[in-house]
């Protein structure tokens with residue numbers, strides 16, 4: 001196919017760095033006409049967009065005002081002058097919140113080979129993508145969860161949390177989760193969590209954690225940080241492991257908080273607390289994705305997506321995800 005017609009690309013740009021919670025006025029639409037492809041280049045069209053919590057803190061550190069919002073998308077190759085990418089194939093692109101983009105192929109990753117027709121491609125942004133890998137490697141390599149142990153995960157009804165809990169069940173652990181609505185609590189029970197509570201309505205977080213597991217916790221997969229972490233650390237069992245995955249309760253803070261210090265629980269219970277980012281296992285992504293795909297196909301790993309329709313709704317979907325609108329992975333369709 002020759003790229004003779006002009007392609008108009010629409011993008012959401014960041015007008016101003018976020019102050020506190022992101023607002024619709026922080027984003028602005030921009031349209032540009034793309035130039036014809038040069039040798040080695042690929043033209044892609046977004047099919048699904050991902051909105052993820054990391055965009056809140058990372059945009060401040062890694063973006064300039066006026067840039068296209070960062071992010072990943074599942075995209076279709078419309079035209080290719082790069083032999084590594086065939087027109088009509090699907091890729092993961094880091095082009096951000098933009099409908100069409102031209103790439104030299106370096107930041108494009110082909111979808112996992114032999115993707116089954118009945119598995120939605122959008123899962124490449126969730127259960128079968130970065131969040132799934134975060135759960136897979138974080139739980140296994142940092143929490144080192146073993147059969148018979150007790151695992152706690154907060155932010156449990158989200159993209160990462162739902163997978164952490166289910167993998168922990170596959171390993172043979174008891175799983176306790178917390179989430180921010182009764183609907184989410186219900187969903188987590190349906191997919192096999194042993195104990196779940198709504199952290200927004202319990203009168204005492206400490207009591208809720210004790211009630212869910214009077215014996216305490218061997219592993220804590222922490223997506224939330226802040227006060228939740230302070231309380232949970234005091235309920236870890238001897239030699240417990242804490243995977244510090246995220247701190248969503250702190251991302252909108254404008255003034256750094258001063259919490260209790262971690263030393264006493266870490267020393268007295270001889271805990272290991274370790275932060276990580278998932279690219280640490282980049283050279284093992286295929287291993288993780290193949291295992292996650294196997295579990296999805298076997299029905300052992302259930303998924304749910306919170307789908308918002310339309311590129312124009314990306315900013316509101318992002319804001320909504322940060323507030324907890326989503327059960328499972330927050331996805332936006334391009335059309």
Ligand code: NDP
Pocket residue numbers: 052053054130131134155156157158159160161178179180181184223224244245246247248249250276277278279321322323324325326327328329330
């Ligand atoms: P989710 O799908 O879980 O969406 C975010 C959820 O966070 C919301 O649905 C909301 O659910 C919850 N939330 C928002 N504010 C608060 C708060 N103040 N206290 C508790 N929960 C809150 O997102 P992901 O699964 O994609 O990400 C989960 C965490 O993992 C994030 O912290 C993220 O930054 C981190 N992460 C880290 C990676 C790494 O490499 N280290 C990679 C990927 C994600 P609710 O209704 O329950 O409040």
